[in-house]
Every structure is written in C-alpha cells, then in structure tokens.
Amino acid sequence: MSLGSSLSIAVQAMLADQGALAVTSNNIANVNTPGYTREVANLEEAPPSQFGNLSYGGGVELSSIQSVRNNILQLRLNQETQNQGKLNTFTDGMNQIQTVFNEDAGTGLQSLLSNFFNSFQTLSSDPTNSGDRQAVIGAAQSLAAGFQQIAATLVQQQQNADQGVTQTVQQINQLTAQIANLNQQISTTSGAGLNSNSFEDQRDQLINQLSGLIDVQTIPANGNTVTLTTSGGAQLVVGNQSFNLQTATNPSTSFQDVYAQGTDITSTIQGGTLAGDIQLRDQEIPAIQNNLDTLAYNIETAVNTQNAAGYDLNGNPGGDIFQAPSGVSGAALNMTVSITDPNLIAASGDGTPGDNSNATALANLQSQNIVNGQNPISYYSGIVSQVGNDAETASTQLTGENLLIQQLNDQINSVSGVSLNEEGANLIQYQNAYTAASRVANVVDTLYQAAIAMVPST
Amino acid sequence: MSVRVNPNIIPDLVAGIAQTQQQLNQADQEIASGRSINQPSDNPAGTSALILNHASQSQTDTFQVNVSSLQTRLQTADSALSSAVTAINQAISLGVEAGNSDLSDTDRQAIVSQLSGIQQQLVSIANTSYSGTYLFGGSLVETQPFTLDSSSPSGVTYNGNNSTVSVQVNNSESVATNVPGSQLFLNSSGSVLGAIQGLITAVQNNSGISAASTALGTAASVFNGQRASYDSALTQLQSDGTFLSSEQTQLSTQENNIDAADLASASSAFSQASVAYQSLIEAESTVLQLPNLLTYLQ
Numbered sequence: 168m169s170l171g172s173s174l175s176i177a178v179q180a181m182l183a184d185q186g187a188l189a190v191t192s193n194n195i196a197n198v199n200t201p202g203y204t205r206e207v208a209n210l211e212e213a214p215p216s217q218f219g220n221l222s223y224g225g226g227v228e229l230s231s232i233q234s235v236r237n238n239i240l241q242l243r244l245n246q247e248t249q250n251q252g253k254l255n256t257f258t259d260g261m262n263q264i265q266t267v268f269n270e271d272a273g274t275g276l277q278s279l280l281s282n283f284f285n286s287f288q289t290l291s292s293d294p295t296n297s298g299d300r301q302a303v304i305g306a307a308q309s310l311a312a313g314f315q316q317i318a319a320t321l322v323q324q325q326q327n328a329d330q331g332v333t334q335t336v337q338q339i340n341q342l343t344a345q346i347a348n349l350n351q352q353i354s355t356t357s358g359a360g361l362n363s364n365s366f367e368d369q370r371d372q373l374i375n376q377l378s379g380l381i382d383v384q385t386i387p388a389n390g391n392t393v394t395l396t397t398s399g400g401a402q403l404v405v406g407n408q409s410f411n412l413q414t415a416t417n418p419s420t421s422f423q424d425v426y427a428q429g430t431d432i433t434s435t436i437q438g439g440t441l442a443g444d445i446q447l448r449d450q451e452i453p454a455i456q457n458n459l460d461t462l463a464y465n466i467e468t469a470v471n472t473q474n475a476a477g478y479d480l481n482g483n484p485g486g487d488i489f490q491a492p493s494g495v496s497g498a499a500l501n502m503t504v505s506i507t508d509p510n511l512i513a514a515s516g517d518g519t520p521g522d523n524s525n526a527t528a529l530a531n532l533q534s535q536n537i538v539n540g541q542n543p544i545s546y547y548s549g550i551v552s553q554v555g556n557d558a559e560t561a562s563t564q565l566t567g568e569n570l571l572i573q574q575l576n577d578q579i580n581s582v583s584g585v586s587l588n589e590e591g592a593n594l595i596q597y598q599n600a601y602t603a604a605s606r607v608a609n610v611v612d613t614l615y616q617a618a619i620a621m622v623p624s625t
Numbered sequence: 626m627s628v629r630v631n632p633n634i635i636p637d638l639v640a641g642i643a644q645t646q647q648q649l650n651q652a653d654q655e656i657a658s659g660r661s662i663n664q665p666s667d668n669p670a671g672t673s674a675l676i677l678n679h680a681s682q683s684q685t686d687t688f689q690v691n692v693s694s695l696q697t698r699l700q701t702a703d704s705a706l707s708s709a710v711t712a713i714n715q716a717i718s719l720g721v722e723a724g725n726s727d728l729s730d731t732d733r734q735a736i737v738s739q740l741s742g743i744q745q746q747l748v749s750i751a752n753t754s755y756s757g758t759y760l761f762g763g764s765l766v767e768t769q770p771f772t773l774d775s776s777s778p779s780g781v782t783y784n785g786n787n788s789t790v791s792v793q794v795n796n797s798e799s800v801a802t803n804v805p806g807s808q809l810f811l812n813s814s815g816s817v818l819g820a821i822q823g824l825i826t827a828v829q830n831n832s833g834i835s836a837a838s839t840a841l842g843t844a845a846s847v848f849n850g851q852r853a854s855y856d857s858a859l860t861q862l863q864s865d866g867t868f869l870s871s872e873q874t875q876l877s878t879q880e881n882n883i884d885a886a887d888l889a890s891a892s893s894a895f896s897q898a899s900v901a902y903q904s905l906i907e908a909e910s911t912v913l914q915l916p917n918l919l920t921y922l923q
Contacts (some may be wrong), residue, residue: 195919261666262664262666265664265665265666266664268665269664270665270672270675270676270679271658271660271662271663271664271667271672271675271884272660273675273679277676277679277680278679278683280680281679281680281683281684282683284684285683285684285686285687288684288687288688288691288793289687289690289691291691291792291793292691292694292695292792292802293694293756293758295757295758295766295767296756296757515764517764517788519763519764519765519766519786519788520764520765520766520767521758521762521763521764521765521766521767521788521790522764522788522790523790523791523792527792527793527799530793531793533680533684534796544676544677544680545677547676548672548673548674548676548677549673551665551669551672551673551676552665552669552670552672552673553669554665555664555665555666555667555668555669555672556666556669558664558665558666559666559667559669562666569640573636573637573640576636577631577637578631580631580632580633581628581629581630581631581632582629584631584632584633585632586629586632587632587917587918587919588632588917588918589632590919591917591918591919591922592918594919594922595922
C-alpha cells in the first residue's frame with residue numbers, strides 16, 4: 168500500500184469516469200436517432216489487494232458498455248409489423264376497389280342493371296314503339312359498358328398489386344444484403360471482444376423494416392449473428408450471406424411468382440406488404456372477378472334465351488341480344504351487345520306485333536333466380552356487400568394493429584429510449600466523480616512533495 | 626427501484642392527432658354528403674339493402690310511367706267508343722223511323738244513305754289509331770282492323786285477331802289494355818256492324834225492318850257491355866297509380882332510414898373530434914416546450 172497505488176486508483180477512476188461521460192455523451196447525441204438503444208456504463212469495483220492482514224480496495228473500473236435492449240419486445244414488434252404491413256397494403260387496395268362499386272349515390276352498376284331490365288317493361292306498354300325499342304338497345308350497351316369498366320378496373324388493380332410484388336422483392340433483397348453485411352461486422356467486432364452495439368441497433372432497424380415487407384423469422388446464431396427465414400422456412404440471411412428472392416412470370420396468370428432458391432414460395436408468404444399484394448392479386452380480386460363474370464354470364468345467357476323464345480317485329484324468332492359468352496371467365500370484360508336493329512328485339516310472344524308477353528318476360532328476369540339461385544340485383548348486392556365487408560374487416564384489424572404497435576414502441580422506448588433527464592443526472596454524477604478523483608491526484612502530488620522535502624539537500 | 630417510463634411521448638401525441646384528424650374527416654364527409662354510407666365498408670349490410678331499395682324504386686318509377694301512358698291510350702280508345710255509341714243511337718232512331726209504313730221509296734232511300742254514312746263512320750272509329758298503332762285490332766296493331774266489304778254479310782272484313790294484351794303495372798298485377806275489335810263490333814251475341822248492315826239491307830228491301838231494328842238494339846247493349854271493360858281498366862289504373870305513389874313514398878322513407886346522415890350525431894362527433902384535436906395540439910405544444918435537466922445545468 169503506497170502513495171503510488173492511491174495515485175493509480177485516482178487516475179483509474181478518472182479514466183473510468185471519462186469513459187462513463189463518453190457513454191452519456193453518446194446517449195445524449197443519439198436522443199433522436201431512430202432505433203437507438205441507450206447504453207449504460209457498468210462501473211465495477213476493481214479486485215482488492217492484500218497487505219498483511221489488511222485488504223485494500225482496488226478502485227473502480229469501467230467493466231463494460233451495455234446497450235439496454237429487450238429482444239423479446241423487438242421480436243414481438245417485428246411480428247406485429249408483419250401483420251401491419253400486410254393489412255396496410257390490403258386495405259389500400261380494397262379502398263381503391265370500393266370506389267368502383269359506388270352504390271351510395273345510386274350511380275353504380277345497379278342503376279344500369281335496373282335501367283336495362285326496366286327498358287323492357289316500358290317497351291311492354293307499346294311493343295311496336297321504335298323509340299322504346301332503341302332505348303332497350305341503348306340500355307343494353309350502357310350495361311355492357313358498365314360491366315367492362317368494372318372488370319377493367321379490377322384487372323388494373325391486379326396489375327398494380329403485381330408491380331407491388333416485383334418492387335417489394337427488390338426492396339427485400341436490398342435489405343437482406345445489408346443485414347448480411349451487418350452480421351459480418353457484428354461477428355467480427357464481437358469476436359474481437361469489442362462493442363457492437365451500434366451495428367446491432369442498425370440491424371434491428373433493418374429487420375423491422377424487412378418485417379413490414381415479408382414474414383421474417385429471426386433466429387439467433389453463432390457469433391452474435393442472426394439467421395433470417397420466412398415463416399415458411401425459406402432462407403433469407405445466414406451469417407454474412409444473403410439469399411435473393413426471385414420473381415418469375417407464371418405462364419397461366421402472367422403474374423409474378425416469388426421464388427426462393429428455385430422453390431415457388433408465393434402461396435406461403437404470410438406477412439408484410441408482399442403478403443398483402445399477393446392476397447389482393449391471387450385471392451381477393453379473382454374472387455370478385457369470378458362473381459362479376461358469373462353475373463354477366465348468366466344475365467347474357469338468360470336474356471338471349473328469353474329473346475329467342477319470342478318473336479321480333481318481322482315475325483321471326485328472336486336472336487341474340489348479347490354476344491354469346493364463351494364461358495363464365497371473362498364474361499364481364501368481354502360483354503358486348505350484338506343486336507343493332509331495334510326491330511329484332513323479340514317483344515312478342517306469339518308473332519303478332521302488338522303482343523308484349525315476351526317483353527314482359529324479359530323485364531321480369533330481374534326478379535327471377537337466374538344467377539346461381541339468386542336474382543341478378545340480389546346477387547350483385549351480395550358482391551358489393553362482400554367487398555365492403557372485406558374492406559371493413561381489414562380496416563378494423565389495421566386500426567387495432569396500429570394501436571398494438573404504438574404500445575409496443577412505448578414499451579421498447581421505456582426500456583431503451585434515452586431520457587435527457589436521466590442522462591443529465593448521470594452527467595453531473597460522473598463530472599463530480601471525475602473532479603473528486605482529480606482532487607485526490609492533486610493531494611497525492613502534494614504528499615509526494617512533502618515526502619521529498621523531508622530529505623535534506625546537501 | 627421505480628419503473629422506467631417512455632421518455633419520449635411525442636410520437637404517441639402525433640399518432641393521436643392523426644387519429645382525431647381522421648375522425649374529423651369522417652364526420653365532415655357524412656355532414657357534407659348528407660349520407661351515412663359513403664362507401665360499402667361504411668356499412669356493408671346497409672349498402673346491400675340500399676342497392677335493393679334503389680332497384681325497387683327504379684322499377685316502381687317505370688310502372689308509374691307505364692300506368693300514365695296506358696291511361697292516355699285507354700282514354701283515347703274510350704272516347705272513340707263514346708262517339709261510336711252516339712252514332713249507333715242515331716242508327717237506332719233511323720231504324721225506328723224506317724219502320725213507319727208511311728214512308729216513300731225516296732224517304733227510305735234517304736234513310737239508307739244516312740245509315741251507310743253511319744256505317745262508314747263506325748268503321749272509321751273502329752280503325753282508330755294512337756301513337757302509330759291500331760286500338761281495336763287485337764294484337765295485330767299494325768294492320769287496319771276493318772275494311773268495307775260489300776260481299777260480307779256484316780259489310781266488313783275483320784283483319785285483326787281476338788287477342789287481349791295485358792301490361793304489368795306492379796309486381797303482381799297486370800291490366801288488360803284492349804278489347805278486340807271482333808268482340809266489340811262483331812260480337813256473336815250482338816254484332817253492331819252486322820246489325821247496321823242488316824238494317825241497311827232491310828230498309829233497302831223494305832222487309833224485316835222491325836226485326837233488324839231489334840237486332841240493332843240488342844247489339845247496342847252488347848257493345849256497351851264490352852265497352853265497359855275500358856272504363857273498369859281505367860279505374861284499375863287509377864288505383865294502381867295511387868298504390869304505386871304510396872309505394873314510392875315507403876321506399877323513399879326506407880332509403881332514408883338506411884342511408885341518411887344522422888346530422889345530430891355527426892355534428893356532435895365532429896365537435897368532439899375538434900375538441901380532442903385542440904387538446905392534443907395544446908398538449909403536444911406543451912410537451913415540446915418542457916425543459917429537461919440539461920436545460921438547467923450551467
């Protein structure tokens with residue numbers, strides 16, 4: 168036990184406090200950095216030394232700089248971010264699709280359907296009236312145009328979702344490359360026993376971004392790296408290597424399928440923007456299209472059949488009013504009126520020009536169960552309410568998800584967020600300790616002087 | 626050791642402001658449009674009901690227009706038949722006059738002349754057309770129903786048919802819109818045109834005038850009986866029109882119940898959101914200006 172050891176304890180303390188001050192300064196500097204987890208300087212008592220039967224403490228040392236992060240919360244946040252990403256994209260798509268079924272003002276497809284069938288009703292009160300006959304053709308053309316427009320919009324939405332798939336895959340590949348890089352840096356730094364906190368912060372941020380795009384599972388691996396896969400098991404990042412996703416055109420749909428190392432994983436993607444776009448493109452929109460096609464197909468077929476059961480103004484059996492659809496698929500997009508001569512509308516039931524029974528029958532198709540057991544208006548209202556339901560459900564879930572993520576972020580911040588008050592207090596503490604230690608050094612120096620002064624000069 | 630709390634609540638305040646903004650927009654949209662349903666997701670079941678309601682209204686409107694145009698057509702027919710009754714009554718008077726045995730050949734010839742005039746008038750009435758179609762030819766509306774035919778015992782050939790045309794006036798009801806000319810003017814129980822021709826022949830030959838007059842009288846009441854169908858059709862159309870009007874009112878009310886904006890609650894939602902918005906803005910501004918320890922450290 169010597170003056171020297173007291174001095175060295177004081178100096179060591181100054182170094183430790185200096186280090187702690189640096190940590191505090193770093194925290195304060197990063198108070199607004201997104202994803203930054205605050206660091207804590209761990210000061211520990213240095214091992215004591217024994218002199219005779221007395222044990223003297225060894226002072227303080229800065230044993231480690233620890234970042235205060237909660238990995239469990241981060242994992243949960245990433246999970247919810249996947250749901251949010253999917254719901255966000257899906258809800259956006261549904262809201263755009265809804266605009267094409269704008270029935271609230273009564274100017275959507277329902278009014279075209281009603282006008283078409285009712286035009287036969289008007290004709291039935293004056294079957295030879297050329298104006299009424301022309302009006303039937305006009306209403307048929309408007310109806311066909313209405314179906315075509317909705318069908319075309321749905322195709323457009325599908326294409327938008329498809330482009331979204333391509334773009335998202337590109338973004339995913341960029342992120343996984345960056346994450347693999349960070350894995351390398353973290354592994355190297357940790358391996359050398361150094362602090363890899365800021366790399367880990369960056370990696371957490373990137374994984375969270377990735378979660379918004381795809382359903383990524385995080386598995387801790389050697390050397391403080393992480394392995395990332397999709398929940399279906401496709402590899403995304405292993406150590407310092409990233410595995411790109413690829414897109415390839417599906418020959419039957421002409422849309423992009425997503426491949427991971429040669430395997431088609433399109434239908435296994437469950438979260439993130441990618442899942443939202445795929446759900447819109449491959450499930451939701453095709454279902455709406457199929458229902459719309461079913462409606463168009465059955466209307467065209469029933470109207471043509473009924474027209475053929477009657478007689479036109481020339482006394483001949485009626486022909487097709489609509490171009491006969493080749494099948495259900497595409498019936499809406501291709502709906503065309505083939506009749507141009509108003510005289511060919513078969514209003515008569517018995518061939519006489521004044522008979523209207525077939526016109527009445529044509530009008531009444533609107534209340535007959537000609538579309539899969541439902542009448543056309545009822546079937547259409549089912550399509551629209553289904554769209555509304557799907558949009559509303561997703562929107563409600565999204566609101567809940569947003570709230571959940573907000574809460575998780577609050578929790579994470581309460582653990583890892585920088586509090587300027589806390590850092591301010593630490594600043595004072597370390598400053599005082601540093602000052603006190605330097606005082607000690609000062610005193611020891613004085614004592615040295617006194618000891619030296621004891622030896623007389625010759 | 627106390628629990629550490631989230632040191633940065635600004636993001637939460639910002640999110641809160643965004644949410645109240647959305648509530649403001651939603652209430653505003655409802656007030657501005659006057660409708661509670663502005664897209665299907667606002668109320669999917671309501672949207673479905675609205676579609677069905679709109680379709681019913683559209684159909685009811687069409688029925689009403691049909692009722693209107695039918696009323697005009699039937700009134701035209703009925704007024705033509707009314708002139709026919711006048712003419713037939715004139716013929717009956719002439720028949721009585723012709724039965725007077727004091728008449729000279731010349732007098733009888735004059736009566737025949739007048740009766741022929743009435744016959745032509747009746748044929749002309751029977752050939753009445755409206756809006757380009759013949760009213761009394763059954764369903765052969767583009768063919769002139771009656772042509773004068775001296776070789777025929779009734780003096781005419783009927784070119785129409787015996788069909789009645791019905792028009793639907795609501796979901797469960799149709800109205801017959803014509804009586805075939807054959808039933809009106811050539812009825813087997815009493816043919817007006819046949820009886821006129823018969824009277825003409827009788828007066829010309831000065832034989833069987835009394836029988837011919839009686840036949841004409843019978844035919845006239847048969848005619849009136851047939852004509853009554855138009856009257857009852859018009860009455861039915863009148864009540865159909867009233868029924869459709871009240872149905873239209875009901876449908877409008879139903880539409881309102883489904884879709885009308887509840888202005889009171891939308892306004893109050895708007896006010897509440899405004900107040901919340903205001904409070905959040907103030908809170909955020911206060912929080913942003915709160916000092917921290919570092920501010921005080923010199």
